[in-house]
Amino acid sequence: MRVKRATATGAVLLDGLAAAWSRSEENAIPLAPAPVTLTAAVSLPMAMSQGHGAVSALSARAVHDGETLSIRLAWEDAQKDDRIADLDRFADAAAVLFPLLADANPVTMGDEQQPVNAWLWKADRPEAFDVIARGYSTSRRRPARESGLTARGLHRDGTWIVVFQRRLRRAGSEFTDFQPGGTSKIAFAVWEGSNAERAGQKAVSGAFIDLELDR
Secondary structure: OEEEEOOOOHHHHOOOOOHHHHHOOOEEEEOEEOOHHHHOOOOHHHHOOOOOOOOOEEEEEEEEOOOEEEEEEEEEOOOOOOOOOOOOOOOOEEEEEEEOOOOOOOOOOOOOOOOEEEEEEEOOOOOOEEEEEOOOOOOEEEOHHHHOOEEEEEEEOOEEEEEEEEEOOOOOOOOOOOOOOOEEEEEEEEEOHHHOOOOOOOEEOOOOEEEEEOO
């Protein structure tokens, strides 16, 4: 997945409908239901659940301006779920996932020796979360004031468009860093709220793919 260098500023690119996005490369990312059987040690009811992974594909674009990385996701969703009005209601959500160490497994959310770093957007929350995980049920969320992560979502004509944005480098421990001319890795996940998807019940892209930043 190529990350072109953009002339538009980060503030412009935070708008998922900005014309500047049309000059980026579009990547069709197939999604499949996450293998929740792997969660048996954490939650047997979840491991026995079926019918999740309603979203089968998304479109991904990414650009940087030398200082900020912007990642735009879009997927079809006829129903906008941005409120949790009762215990049986769940919000739409999306995440991008990066390995903190080379051999991390995105499907298992890493493990104790190979953690992963995720950027999580939820339709019912005003801010995005930077997440560290070392396997199922180990996620630790860091607020935007700590991570510097921003995300903005909009729902239009049956489609969600979500833009994640963060500076290429972030001081502190366990933050994914990027550099022009460098290569990182990325994976994707989407939760369909109207399908009661939450936690490990989601659609995922599977293995990490390369994220190559132009100089």
